[in-house]
Amino acid sequence: MKAPAAIPPPMGVDVVETTGNTMTLSLGPQHPSTHGVLQVVVEVSGETIERAEMEIGYLHTGIEKSAENLFWTQAQTVIERMDYLNPVGNALCYVLAAEQLLGVTERIPPRAQAIRVLMTELTRISSHCVWLGTHGIDLGAISAFWYIFDIRENVLDLVELAGGARMHPNYLRIGGVNGDVPEGYLAKLDELIAKFPQRMREMRSLLQNNPIWRDRTIDVGVVTPEDAIRWSLTGPALRASGIAYDVRKAFPYCGYDTYDFDVPVRTEGDAYARFLVRLDEMDQAMRIISQVRKRLDTPGPIMIDDPKIAPPAKETIALSMEALIHHFKLVSEGFRVPPGDVYQAIESPRGELAYYLVSNGNNRPYRVRTRPPSMYNLQALKQMAIGNLIADVVVMIGSLDPVFGEVDR
Amino acid sequence: MPSSQSPSIAGTALDPTSVRPPVADAEIVRVAPAEVRETLVRLKAEGCSMLLDVGAVDYLEREPRFDVVYHLLALPAVAASVAQIGTPRRVRVLAGVPGNATALPSVADLWPNADWAEREIFDLFGITFEGHPDLRRIQMPEDWQGYPLRKDYPLRGPAREATPRPAFALKSNVPAGTPPAGRVAAALQKQRERGPADDVVRDTGTGEKSST
Numbered sequence: 001m002k003a004p005a006a007i008p009p010p011m012g013v014d015v016v017e018t019t020g021n022t023m024t025l026s027l028g029p030q031h032p033s034t035h036g037v038l039q040v041v042v043e044v045s046g047e048t049i050e051r052a053e054m055e056i057g058y059l060h061t062g063i064e065k066s067a068e069n070l071f072w073t074q075a076q077t078v079i080e081r082m083d084y085l086n087p088v089g090n091a092l093c094y095v096l097a098a099e100q101l102l103g104v105t106e107r108i109p110p111r112a113q114a115i116r117v118l119m120t121e122l123t124r125i126s127s128h129c130v131w132l133g134t135h136g137i138d139l140g141a142i143s144a145f146w147y148i149f150d151i152r153e154n155v156l157d158l159v160e161l162a163g164g165a166r167m168h169p170n171y172l173r174i175g176g177v178n179g180d181v182p183e184g185y186l187a188k189l190d191e192l193i194a195k196f197p198q199r200m201r202e203m204r205s206l207l208q209n210n211p212i213w214r215d216r217t218i219d220v221g222v223v224t225p226e227d228a229i230r231w232s233l234t235g236p237a238l239r240a241s242g243i244a245y246d247v248r249k250a251f252p253y254c255g256y257d258t259y260d261f262d263v264p265v266r267t268e269g270d271a272y273a274r275f276l277v278r279l280d281e282m283d284q285a286m287r288i289i290s291q292v293r294k295r296l297d298t299p300g301p302i303m304i305d306d307p308k309i310a311p312p313a314k315e316t317i318a319l320s321m322e323a324l325i326h327h328f329k330l331v332s333e334g335f336r337v338p339p340g341d342v343y344q345a346i347e348s349p350r351g352e353l354a355y356y357l358v359s360n361g362n363n364r365p366y367r368v369r370t371r372p373p374s375m376y377n378l379q380a381l382k383q384m385a386i387g388n389l390i391a392d393v394v395v396m397i398g399s400l401d402p403v404f405g406e407v408d409r
Numbered sequence: 410m411p412s413s414q415s416p417s418i419a420g421t422a423l424d425p426t427s428v429r430p431p432v433a434d435a436e437i438v439r440v441a442p443a444e445v446r447e448t449l450v451r452l453k454a455e456g457c458s459m460l461l462d463v464g465a466v467d468y469l470e471r472e473p474r475f476d477v478v479y480h481l482l483a484l485p486a487v488a489a490s491v492a493q494i495g496t497p498r499r500v501r502v503l504a505g506v507p508g509n510a511t512a513l514p515s516v517a518d519l520w521p522n523a524d525w526a527e528r529e530i531f532d533l534f535g536i537t538f539e540g541h542p543d544l545r546r547i548q549m550p551e552d553w554q555g556y557p558l559r560k561d562y563p564l565r566g567p568a569r570e571a572t573p574r575p576a577f578a579l580k581s582n583v584p585a586g587t588p589p590a591g592r593v594a595a596a597l598q599k600q601r602e603r604g605p606a607d608d609v610v611r612d613t614g615t616g617e618k619s620s621t
Contacts, residue, residue: 065564229484
């Protein structure tokens with residue numbers, strides 16, 4: 001009789017070696033539930049993880065190096081591609097840092113600040129939509145994906161309407177935003193504001209009290225507050241462990257201190273707590289958006305009144321020599337930024353996103369160092385995974401919400 | 410890509426950190442490499458519990474050539490509300506590293522998240538961290554030559570092209586030479602046996618089907 005053939009491991013999982021009671025498995029890098037290209041090598045005894053190591057860098061594109069070789073305004077285009085689920089947040093952080101170096105932070109028009117807050121909160125919602133949809137798919141809850149992507153479509157439509165593109169609008173500028181929101185925009189925004197709470201109730205009824213969902217996420221990947229601090233977790237991952245650190249409250253920017261919103265906190269520290277914190281955050285983001293909506297009724301300038309930074313209006317170029325010269329200089333060699341270094345942080349959907357910018361007085365940034373929240377959050381998986389089941393690795397990765405454009409840059 | 414028509418304006422500041430504008434983003438501490446560890450241990454004891462980030466800057470013509478930058482944040486290690494946290498203290502520690510002795514003590518034992526951050530600096534700047542548990546390249550492939558974020562590493566051009574580009578598969582925890590396992594291996598084998606596909610019909614979009 002022929003011996004039965006060995007059962008091959010599932011796609012994307014390779015058995016690297018077997019020694020004694022433990023087996024080393026390689027999960028990824030081509031695995032649908034790793035949310036990108038992540039390789040997790042786990043040592044398992046039975047189904048329990050004893051050690052986990054990760055290999056990143058598969059998506060390394062040298063964005064920091066590229067940004068150092070572009071003009072200050074051009075660099076923003078590549079920077080938006082780091083965290084591709086939160087392009088506006090990345091651009092905002094960079095733009096704020098550059099404005100600090102230029103010393104123009106106080107001179108940004110309030111309407112520009114309001115539009116920036118609107119766009120960042122919209123992308124926070126769209127980013128959390130992708131997280132929720134894919135996290136659900138990882139755990140077998142496919143319906144949630146279709147419902148949540150309906151909201152995401154509406155949100156991206158609003159981003160596109162204002163910025164001109166769905167994913168990477170490159171809408172913000174050093175000194176303000178590229179243009180005012182178009183006619184009819186606020187009516188569309190009102191529609192979303194009206195529709196959103198009902199959609200969120202549907203999402204919650206699909207998952208929040210779903211017994212399967214609860215079984216898969218409660219007490220999985222528990223992080224204590226001490227560990228969260230040791231591993232430098234930020235964002236929802238930190239707030240699910242009880243520490244209510246939110247950059248928007250601790251170091252307000254763009255006038256966030258003038259908006260009324262709460263910071264959702266849970267103390268359980270497990271995957272379910274991170275899920276609830278993100279859901280609550282989406283509601284809070286919409287609460288901020290409806291406050292921005294009221295401010296957008298008052299018209300006003302959307303760019304700083306400084307011809308050395310803001311490009312002149314198109315119609316003035318043919319009429320004014322100064323405008324033509326400024327236009328030529330800004331396009332051909334950009335503007336210079338006074339020498340210095342600055343650390344600017346914002347609250348991205350994943351945590352504290354920051355840029356450490358160095359200028360040597362040139363027309364290009366000298367150094368663009370990112371503090372990537374995904375990378376530090378993901379690193380904690382090395383400890384979080386120990387003692388959990390191998391099937392829960394997927395839950396833990398999903399609950400940390402890493403974006404590999406940012407982890408690898 | 411920088412346009413060839415727009416030459417870079419010459420930089421003015423050799424050490425931008427010494428002429429920085431009045432931006433109150435953090436307390437700044439500048440230390441020599443020998444004092445890095447003791448400074449960070451002291452700051453951690455003072456309550457700067459979180460190591461937010463470790464980055465590096467190459468100033469090329471300055472002495473010391475590199476700056477390794479530690480960003481610290483003082484957060485409580487217990488559950489705390491927004492009001493209890495308030496505005497936490499931020500500290501930035503800048504350690505100048507000379508170009509001829511690119512080594513610093515590792516802080517991976519103080520903060521486990523320094524592991525990847527230090528590996529990244531080693532990978533992209535060539536600064537070694539003594540006492541690091543597993544110092545190897547993290548973003549670039551294992552056998553990459555040169556340190557891409559150094560200022561003397563070209564963005565493109567002949568020198569960049571001359572850098573050998575190893576196969577993608579080499580950047581993996583799987584030892585080199587390990588044959589692919591599982592269904593993938595079988596699929597590859599089958600593909601090899603089949604030989605090059607010569608009967609693929611491609612739709613050219615013009616209404617005619619062309620055979621390649």
